[in-house]
Amino acid sequence: MDRRKFFLLTYGCQMNKLDSELIASRMIQAGFEETEREEEAQVLLLNTCSIRESAEDRVWGRIGAMKARKKKDPEVIIGVLGCMAQEHKVFLRTRMPHIDVVCGTREFGRIDALVRESIETRKGVIATGEGGNGDLVQRELSCRPMRAQAFVNIIRGCNMPCTYCIVPATRGPEVSRPVDAIREEVERLVADGVTEVTLLGQTVNAYGHDLERGTDLALLLRELHQIPALRRISFVTSHPSFLTPRLMEAMAALPRVSRYFHLPAQSGSNQVLKAMKRGYTRERYLARIRDLKGLIPEMEFACDFIAGFPGETEEDHRQSLSLIEEVGFSQSFVFKYSPRKGTVSADYLRDDVPEEVKARRNQELLQTQERVSLARNRAQVGEVREILVEGPSKTRKDRYTGRTARNRIVHFANEDPNLVGRYVPVRIVEAQAHSLIGVLQEETRTVLEGDGVLAGKGRAEGASQ
Ligand code: SF4
Structure with missing residues (x-):
């Protein structure tokens, strides 16, 4: 088993986020270890988006910056996956020789094998056909x-x-x-x-x-x-x-x-x-x-x-x-x-x-x-809504965030991490354009009886589209 560490950076839409979950699962199942610290990884993977040219420009910048890392450490493996790999396969391999693996949108189910092939042969690998159905990958809870x-x-x-x-x-x-x-x-x-x-x-x-x-x-x-x-x-x-x-x-x-x-x-x-x-x-x-x-x-x-x-x-x-x-x-x-x-x-x-x-x-x-x-x-103020608690608020430490069944974001005061993943009632007390402020109601109803928090690792995310 190869215990090398990999770092995975994701750009773009929800589809890409899901693909990254499957890519990480496949790599872990093959014995690689995920790290959130790029500098300690021996395998750097970029799951890319090409929906807009500005999104691509950001990725090109990042790919360019990885050249320095490859120069310093020639053993490191750099892989470009997703839409840009599919679209620019020839350019990536011919004009960017520091890229080792080019893996298209219908090949990432065998990303581990492509990375290993590149390690073993010390050659670049391109896969942009239909050889690795990512949907067959068993998903890792972590x-x-x-x-x-x-x-x-x-x-x-x-x-x-x-x-x-x-x-x-x-x-x-x-x-x-x-x-x-x-x-x-x-x-x-x-x-x-x-x-x-x-x-x-x-x-x-x-x-x-x-x-x-x-x-x-x-x-x-x-x-x-x-x-x-x-x-x-x-x-x-x-x-x-x-x-x-x-x-x-x-x-x-x-x-x-x-x-x-x-x-x-x-x-x-x-x-x-x-x-x-x-x-x-x-x-x-x-x-x-x-x-x-x-x-x-x-x-x-x-x-x-x-x-x-x-x-x-x-x-x-x-x-x-x-x-x-x-x-x-x-x-x-x-x-x-x-x-x-x-x-x-x-x-x-x-x-x-x-x-x-x-x-x-x-x-x-x-x-x-x-x-x-x-x-x-x-119009929601005064109503009680059931929310699924997603985790601590990104902007305020004393608040948690959840979503209603109609996808409204609700922030509420909370200090109990055990509420993550549970459905709880909140009374809406304040409205903003993009979110609501709620107060947790007494009769907290949970559907995951006795179920604790088990949040997975946050994966690095590039700027989205
Ligand atoms: S071509 Fe693009 S915008 Fe149109 S339906 Fe397909 S994915 Fe959506």
Whole structure:
């Protein structure tokens, strides 16, 4: 067994965080030891993201900086994994000889073997095919960020043609996992203390179209809902085109499915949606929201917006602002458009919205959302909500943080670390735009009877997208 220490740095989305959990699990099972201190590691792994060029630039900087370490210590192994490995494999190996292992998005299930091969042969190793299915890796409890919560991949890749997005090129076409494999994995996680799962996919609600007829996300949710100890089930990221009546009915019939729904619109203007090739109009998007609210009145919605897409006019922008008001999103993630090499919008559309206009529109979207979020959060004051306690607050030592079933962050005064991973009631006493302040209620109800804290190691995280 190789007892070398490895350091793993993760950039990007939830999918990458899950992949890193699987990468770390595989390395540990092969005898490597994880360390949070880069300087003491003999294997340095970067799990990368290429969704935006700015995200890539940060990774390039980090890869460049690792050259000095390799020069000082030629025995150290440096591996680049994930989207950038997939996209820039040739450049990485030919122009960056200090990189030993290049491991693509469908190969990380054998990362340990690739690292070992590089150690033994003292040569560079490239794997960017489909040789190492990461979803088959058994997950190590110590690699999970929190005992009670887990991400579970259900579909990888994307078949959609969104003109600004590099994901179909880096992650490949959609491949769904069989229902049985997912159910088995979730059952194992539940036996291990998980009570909340988030099902992941780039187009998570397209799940199943490549499997046996009749298999879809609605069926999978009904299947997982039968696992008694599973208290919360959510899924991201959904595409409006696949929000079918069947899926809505399943969500309405299954009370443990989250009442927080992230449904990215990207723009409120039909002209921009068409240029993005999103495949729906503002009217259809709103109709889906209305239908789902009709079935589940308490449902909360969150959105993504891109500010300053090529050709976006002031009127288009106003349409996005009005969409925030009309739906009353509880949260929006807003990004300034920046052309991403290799995408249709970068190659064929003129990036004609000036930087300062993009920045202003970005701000206006954020400010509108903050106003709407604050009003929604204020309506919670006085209510008692059940939260899953996630851990100490990042900003105040005397506070802990938890989340409601509708994904609202609640901070509350607490000194008892045993509450981590438990469901407790809090009374909401104050509202802010991005979070709530609560007071722990007397009748603390726990679902993990006699279960102590078992938080996993925090993995190093690079700047996200
Ligand atoms: S649905 Fe569109 S934005 Fe989402 S991953 Fe696929 S191509 Fe990218």
